[in-house]
Amino acid sequence: MFNKILIANRGEIALRIMRACRELGIQSVAIHSSADADSLHVKYADESVCVGKSSSAESYLRIPNIIAAAEITGAEAIHPGYGFLAENAEFAEICVENDFTWIGPSADVIRNLGDKATARSMTVEAGVPVVPGTGLVDSVEEAEAAGRQFGFPVIIKATAGGGGKGMRVAWDEAELRKNYVAARTEAGASFGNDAVYIEKYLVNPRHVEIQLMADHHGNVIHFGERDCSVQRRHQKLIEEAPSPAVSEELRQRMGSAAVSLARNVGYRSAGTVEFLLDEDGSFYFMEMNTRIQVEHPVSEMVTGFDLMKWMIRVAAGEQFDFTQDDVVVKGHAIECRINAENPERDFMPCPGRVFYFHAPGGPGIRVDTHVYSDYLVPPHYDSLLAKIIAHGKDREEAVARMRRALSECVFEGLPTSTPFHLEVLNNPVFLQGKATTRFLEEELSHLQEGLRVRAKTEEG
Ligand code: ADP
Numbered sequence: 001m002f003n004k005i006l007i008a009n010r011g012e013i014a015l016r017i018m019r020a021c022r023e024l025g026i027q028s029v030a031i032h033s034s035a036d037a038d039s040l041h042v043k044y045a046d047e048s049v050c051v052g053k054s055s056s057a058e059s060y061l062r063i064p065n066i067i068a069a070a071e072i073t074g075a076e077a078i079h080p081g082y083g084f085l086a087e088n089a090e091f092a093e094i095c096v097e098n099d100f101t102w103i104g105p106s107a108d109v110i111r112n113l114g115d116k117a118t119a120r121s122m123t124v125e126a127g128v129p130v131v132p133g134t135g136l137v138d139s140v141e142e143a144e145a146a147g148r149q150f151g152f153p154v155i156i157k158a159t160a161g162g163g164g165k166g167m168r169v170a171w172d173e174a175e176l177r178k179n180y181v182a183a184r185t186e187a188g189a190s191f192g193n194d195a196v197y198i199e200k201y202l203v204n205p206r207h208v209e210i211q212l213m214a215d216h217h218g219n220v221i222h223f224g225e226r227d228c229s230v231q232r233r234h235q236k237l238i239e240e241a242p243s244p245a246v247s248e249e250l251r252q253r254m255g256s257a258a259v260s261l262a263r264n265v266g267y268r269s270a271g272t273v274e275f276l277l278d279e280d281g282s283f284y285f286m287e288m289n290t291r292i293q294v295e296h297p298v299s300e301m302v303t304g305f306d307l308m309k310w311m312i313r314v315a316a317g318e319q320f321d322f323t324q325d326d327v328v329v330k331g332h333a334i335e336c337r338i339n340a341e342n343p344e345r346d347f348m349p350c351p352g353r354v355f356y357f358h359a360p361g362g363p364g365i366r367v368d369t370h371v372y373s374d375y376l377v378p379p380h381y382d383s384l385l386a387k388i389i390a391h392g393k394d395r396e397e398a399v400a401r402m403r404r405a406l407s408e409c410v411f412e413g414l415p416t417s418t419p420f421h422l423e424v425l426n427n428p429v430f431l432q433g434k435a436t437t438r439f440l441e442e443e444l445s446h447l448q449e450g451l452r453v454r455a456k457t458e459e460g
Contacts, residue, residue, distance in 0.1 A: 164234030244433025
């Protein structure tokens with residue numbers, strides 16, 4: 001096992017990794033920007049190194065400074081968390097070249113799966129279903145032909161895409177011509193790669209993903225699914241496990257599909273295979289995330305496995321001491337991502353000082369956060385303040401606990417997305433377990449009306 005790990009991240013996920021390190025008896029090294037000098041992850045770590053100025057480009061993304069920090073502190077391994085350099089194959093390669101263990105899958109695997117078109121063809125090879133679609137599409141004429149072949153609507157996707165960027169839906173041929181150009185331009189500007197492909201657009205699917213992990217001894221195990229259908233502009237807001245739409249039989253089929261893909265590509269470490277689940281029960285591969293995800297605690301709560309500790313143990317060469325049969329989903333868990341943003345103003349990010357913070361507690365509640373009273377949320381990074389995870393014996397109890405936890409939670413000084421989450425947790429479509437990826441769009445006016453009433457009541 002390692003003696004010391006450098007955590008190349010910030011915020012709640014840096015803390016989460018350090019907590020796993022502490023339980024495993026490993027020393028942790030924090031890196032931070034000048035804006036994060038007073039951050040909790042810096043205080044919690046055994047050592048810390050400032051790697052640059054406030055902007056991510058000058059700190060959390062600056063590879064030579066991070067490698068230098070690992071060298072001077074004598075760290076043996078590097079954990080990238082999520083975001084920043086987590087899916088940067090070059091960084092993974094540089095870590096290994098400099099004799100640090102990379103806590104993640106190999107650089108080649110990251111590179112192949114990070115390119116959506118390549119990932120699609122690898123998935124087909126593994127015998128896993130993909131949404132009907134094309135290879136790379138080089139001209140408007142080819143795009144039009146794809147539209148005719150699959151029938152509208154279709155979705156144009158940047159092969160280098162991520163975070164919902166570089167994706168455009170087209171409902172007819174005129175829109176396809178226009179959005180094909182727009183998607184390529186956006187992809188070129190965001191990713192420096194304007195290659196796109198086209199897929200059939202499923203009109204009312206759910207986003208269901210399988211958490212898995214592979215050790216270096218040929219074992220690949222899945223930890224069931226998470227339903228992440230509640231999204232805003234293709235970004236997840238609420239995640240839960242199990243999915244209200246997935247039976248035990250479907251769970252095993254989706255799990256096996258994810259495991260065969262992982263085996264086929266030589267995957268090691270924690271990863272997530274994202275699927276679209278159609279109304280008729282068919283599921284299709286969408287992409288594979290080659291890192292630990294924001295929503296991993298949901299799976300930890302229902303399976304009882306500490307995925308972060310296992311991710312580290314696997315990187316150190318340990319073999320799983322359990323089998324697929326030992327993974328049993330118990331009860332129900334839901335996660336709400338609390339952001340510093342104003343849901344009444346189109347979710348505008350609102351960084352600033354949290355004068356007073358009170359975390360919820362009590363039975364079944366877990367809070368992953370880096371916030372403390374008097375913490376200044378810097379404007380340079382994402383707006384995530386806390387993840388609240390509620391676990392209950394069933395979905396009803398998990399929802400009731402989440403409502404209670406959200407109402408206990410205090411972030412004084414900033415608008416947060418908490419009231420919005422409370423609205424979702426009172427929405428009949430959500431409560432019936434029927435939310436698809438169109439949920440937010442379809443229910444937005446009801447949710448906003450609820451927010452207005454809530455704001456008025458609080459003022460009064
Ligand atoms: P990103 O890598 O940018 O997150 P994804 O490929 O994971 O992009 O897709 C993000 C979201 O976009 C999905 O969760 C889903 O809501 C929607 N989506 C993607 N592809 C399709 C499709 N073929 N049909 C319907 N919705 C889709």
